[in-house]
Amino acid sequence: MVEWGNYAEAYKAIHDAIRSSLTNAPEGKSITKIGFWEDVNGNIKYIKFYDGAELLFTLTLSNAGEATSETWSITRS
Numbered sequence: 659m660v661e662w663g664n665y666a667e668a669y670k671a672i673h674d675a676i677r678s679s680l681t682n683a684p685e686g687k688s689i690t691k692i693g694f695w696e697d698v699n700g701n702i703k704y705i706k707f708y709d710g711a712e713l714l715f716t717l718t719l720s721n722a723g724e725a726t727s728e729t730w731s732i733t734r735s
Contacts, residue, residue, distance in 0.1 A: 662721065672705065675717070683707070683714050691733045695725035 661667070683689050687709040695704040701722035707714045 672717075683709060687712075687714055689714065689734075691731055693728045693731040695727065696729040697723035697725050699723065 689707050690710055691708040693704075693706040693708065694702055695706065697703050699722070702719055703722035703725035704719070705717040706728075707716070
């Protein structure tokens with residue numbers, strides 16, 4: 659568990675989760691994009707992992723309200 663507001667530790671935890679078997683991409687797929695969805699207060703609600711346009715899996719955070727659209731993303735080229 660990461661204390662709220664400790665962003666460096668949170669990003670490291672997300673990175674470590676991506677590299678663990680918990681969040682491995684399905685066989686034959688790779689994570690090429692990570693999308694972040696925020697609620698109206700800027701709290702991250704969903705982190706979605708894609709292979710191109712195909713959604714592979716979603717991490718849902720319980721601290722935020724409903725999010726309706728992707729706020730920002732990271733794409734590997």
